Amino acid sequence: MNSSFKDHMGRPIVVVTGVGLITSLGEGKEDNWRSLTSGLSGVRKISRFSTEGLRTQIAGIIDCEVGEHYFPPTHSLALARKTATEAIEQSGIGSRGSFPGPLFLAVSPAETNWDQRMDVYSGSAGADSQGYDRLLKNVAAGDFAHYYSLYQFGSIAEHLADEFGTRGVPISLTTACASGATSIQLGVDAIRRGDTDAALCVGTDGQICEEMVVRFTLLSALSTQNDDPQGASKPFSKARDGFVMAEGSATLVLESYESATARGAEILGVVRGTGERADTFHRTRSKPDGSAIIETITRSMADAGLSPGEIDYINAHGTSTPENDKMEYLALSEALGTHLEGTPISSNKSMIGHTLSAAGAIEAAISLLTIQAGVIPPTINCHEQDPNILMDVVPNIKREQAVNTVMSNSFGFGGQNVCLIFSAEPA
């Protein structure tokens, strides 16, 4: 192999040749980019189900793909299908229905929604029973093959594998709110070790339903600013009061630099490095000293062969919860030291909301668009920045600035921390 196709550690360089994106801001890269650079919000009142009695009634919800009845796995699948199609078309890789590599899918765990549970419950075979006895009798007596094929934990990935013809067994993964970043890590790992020349990395999350809203509410994680949905997600601001749930999907086509070059593909950027360090402190909180996040960040820079001064821009995890934004600042100031002061950082979640399992992939996609455009999307709703967070958060208005290197952070419940570093095409 020509040495220019290898990185500083002698591994195959991994590039991105296709990106697909759908969020509450719009469908496709162009729509999203226009909204992101205009500082628009995709957050709105939830109309999918009754929100009466809920403390949080807003979300970055996507309703355009929902048919007559909302069905969570079908919705997540529809979102993923859109972005995988967009990314593969841009990449020009393979042929229709034949993607020459494995699928890594970041996806929420499958769960039966209340509508479907009640649909099963309403059957007659189990009418003399209660609870799950009744459900099981109705299921045993009826035809629920459709549910069977959609409510397995591997269902969405299997349907995508059928449709896009990815190779081998698809991997469905979850690392909570870091899942999208993990899917990219797994693709990078596979290409670096020579298992494949290409990988389809997808994050999707279309699972906003009553129970999800209630669960995050009970953890006091959500903004309750229902009267001003578009202003509710306000990362790094003094008044931030929680995150806003959202739906979306992004797909990245990863390839070895060598094979992308050989087929003359346009290269959108390089995945320079990845870093990870699991936390041991608490199920929903980071170690108070931030050590696991700090190591995640420093490991990503070491993996990329970059020093803090070489990071041009940080695409923050920036959820808008009091805890996350404080900890992210603490960790970044330790990991980047004085270089943090001159490094702009912004949170896409201020506009999109928090797309949970998809967030890492969506923010990776936007990081690449940022490199390509030389424009940094703002952190909107930042009218009074938290005085204890001393970072340049690109408040409210986009900034035109050449960006060669982006760091993208993702942190999830369960002590999951992933940091990805992207850069422009190798010179």
Next chain:
Amino acid sequence: MSNEKSEVWVTGIGMVSSLGEGLDTHWDQLTTGKSPVPAVDTEDQAPYLVHPIVDFDISTQIPKRSDQRQMGQWQHLGTYAAGLALDDAGIAHNEELLAATNMIVAAGGGERDLDVDTAIMESLSESDDPGPLLNSSLMGELRPTLFLAQLSNLMAGNISIVHGVTDSSRTFMGEEMAGVSAIQTAAAQIQNNQGSVFLVGGAYVAERADMMMLMEFGHALWHGDYESVWARENTDGGMIMGSAGVFLVLESREHAEARGVKPYARINTVVADRCNRQPGAAARVAENLLEEIADQLPQGPLPVLSGCSGVQPQLTEEHEFLKGLSARGIEPAIRGVTTVLGSTLEAQFPVNVALASLAISRGAFFDPFDDTGVEQEFSGSPDRILISNWGHWRGESLALVDSPDVQLRGKD
């Protein structure tokens, strides 16, 4: 980067199932000279049978009550088995090693509060305005800890918190194939210097009506009295679910030797693929996988551990496929693992790798698990064992576990 691929050694095993806890217990019950007697519960999920988990004392691996309270049974079982594996490998409490230990957990879903679900279903079915009622019921009845016990990646999260495993942490989903991909990925990473030590495994709790429902959506459960998996062949088939928690410590040979650790066995190869399960498709996939590993297969007797779920038509297809090994001069000595432990989904492949490693290290194979005649005696010391592990819905895989040319961990 070195092109020399590292060997993947199994250096720790933690295993709890319906048969008991620990390798000795499993070995003793599966080598009595006659068919083992599986533990079958006819009441808990009636009319369905399950192989229930044995009692285990969580406080020995999860000492803090505050940690215990944050988990349900599924996370208890996995976190417990993970602790056993770390102990067994001599990694537990070694902070430096734990910080370099990577983790891949094969997970389904955690707990639901079925009593809460039942009450809500009943009230919703009688309501004219179910939306607001659902909201107020959920707000009033759900507990915050239950959500954390529900999240699939929180088994890994709890293993990090309780046992201190802190390098990479990934959770794979997708039933049987999640277990296959977890071990396959860990092995590939070890072989290519992307990590030297991995904690890999999963758990499944069969005594859960909500999970039974997911399987019965496809009419994939066995109805009727207990039968061994091969005895279900001339019927419509179906699974009997089993509870198990199994974790393995996988380690590069260099890493294990440097710290003076002997292996149970070596993971030689894991190959896997998928199809849409049109009739005959799974068998064709398995034939192609077999071709990939054909040069590793011996002539003559070969012990085979099958994770066959019992769902038709895959049951018949897998049995025919295994019988077809004879066309290659192989005399398979098949053991249907689900006959004795039930279908353990995400834990199925880890179970099979654990049992294969156990047999290799003890220098003998298990006695036949049933008397249908499908399973042949195997005498002598196995130097390699073939695993056939197909998903009940999707995915086919084969693996070879063998003996590296070093002294193995025996019955010590």
